[in-house]
Amino acid sequence: MxxxxxxxxxxxILEVELTEAEEAIAISDTHLGLKYKGRELSKSRELSEFLEKILGxxxxxLIILLGDIFDFWSAKVGDIIRSAYDPVKVLVGSDKTIVYVAGNHDRIVxxxxxxxxxxxxxxxxxxxxFILNVDGRKYxxxxxxxxxALFTRFKGLWKIQSYVYILSESLFSLPGPSEWMLAALSAGSLAFLLASITAxxxxxxxxxxxxxxxxxSPLLVMLWRKLQDRIWYGLLEELNMKLSKSRLRGKSLRHLSVSKPLNRFLRSLESIPQIGRIDGVVLGHTHVPELLVEEGRVYANTGSWIENGHNSTCTFVRITSHMITLGKWDNGRETKxxxxxxxGS
Known part of the structure; x- marks a missing residue:
């Protein structure tokens, strides 16, 4: 390698090159620490078992962590640490190379x-x-x-959530209800300031x-962290799914909302002389595991490792020199x- x-x-641009006999495993969207209405959604136990198998x-x-591994978006730090403890403990002793591509939920890494x-x-x-070169084929x-589109429309504005998360977790770490007292005191100071000073x-x-x-900001950040799950998952995401056909979450690779921006992105990258022809694309984010070949190019989605409605969970992509496989970790064993x-292989 x-x-x-x-x-x-x-x-x-990071480029990793594997020889013909070497393989890579890609997983994404484990969302370690994620809870909804008190129920843990991430499949951390299954992930630990799978990683133990892969390390052997x-x-x-090469192990590829393809984003949203830790949920530094809405999960509490304590829940993330508890959920991630076993998977991280498995990886700590590994001699395998790991490439961690940041997602929208864990861009702070x-x-x-x-x-x-x-x-x-x-x-x-x-x-x-990053670019993965396997026996002359580039992914x-x-x-x-x-x-x-939900992210591209607002440019880099979505990145503010990472800073909101860091600030709110700092406030939540204060003892008892003192974080709310501090937020109220800060807002009260502002009211007094506005009433007594004229610019x-x-x-x-x-x-x-x-x-x-x-x-x-302390009060706004605290309120947002307290209500964001209800606002985002209970209202905005459902409304956006109905109103915006360009939303990616839950869409397949064949859907226009995925293929059009992806093809534009591919053309822009292939125009760079140092990259050239791209033979395959592996991504996550949509939580829909999928594998297809179109016009001489392979497309794969790694799926997710959380409770995911009707979609398969605990899925991954295995890349070899001649084959790409979409697999699932099911009851302690790897299935295809x-x-x-x-x-061309």
Whole structure:
């Protein structure tokens, strides 16, 4: 296995190259720590069992964590640690290389760089995507939220949620109800300030505006974290699914909302000389496990490891030099959902 960085017009791009005998496993959307109405949704026990099996497979040299592994969006830090303890404990002793591609729920890990002093078993983190080269075939691996209209319409505004999460968890760590007392005191200070001070010029108005945001932010952040599940899952997501045909969540790879932005993204990347032809795409985000071959290119979705309605869970993608397989971890064993021979193999 060879690991390097491609210098391109859009910056450095991680490229991992596997030999013919080496294999890669990709999983995504484990959402460790995620709860809804007090019920844990992530399949952490099944994930631990699967990782133990994979670490014993000598052919697998690369483990790809394709985003939304930890739910640094709405889950409490304590729940994340409890849910992630066993899977992380399994991975800690591994000598396999891990590439962690940040998703929308865990983008705060994208800046972390981990290298083992032993010179093996390193973890590479990337914010958007990387290129996997398997016996001359190139795969694009990304989480997939980059194609979602709900995110592209608001540009990078969705990234604010990561900072909201960090601030709110800091407040929640305070003893007892003191976080709400602090938020109320801050908001009360703002009310007193606005009642007692009058801005006489543009500069003073600007300063007062910044102070207002600062003093009001604790209360707004606390309220959002308290209500976000009800607002997002109970109202906005359901409404958006009805009104916006371009929403990716729950859509298959054949759906126009997936294929159009994906094809545009592929054309832009293939125009970069250092990348060239892309033979396959592996992504997550939609929670719909799928594998298809169209026009000489392989497309795969890793699915998810959470309770997922009628869709299969505990799914993954295995990549070899001649085959790509969509698999499922079911009752302690690996089963095959679908596989496809790579074009030209």
């Amino acid at each position: 060879r690991i390097g960085w491609l210098e391109s017009e859009i910056g450095k 497979d000598n052919n697998v040299k 994208s800046w972390i760089k981990l290298e083992s002093s032993r010179g093996k078993g390193d973890i590479y983190t990337v914010p958007d995507f 694009l691996l990304l989480h997939g939220h980059q194609l979602d 006489d010029n543009v500069l003073q108005e600007f300063i007062l505006f910044l102070v207002s945001i600062l003093l009001l 959902i679908h596989e496809a021979s790579l074009p």
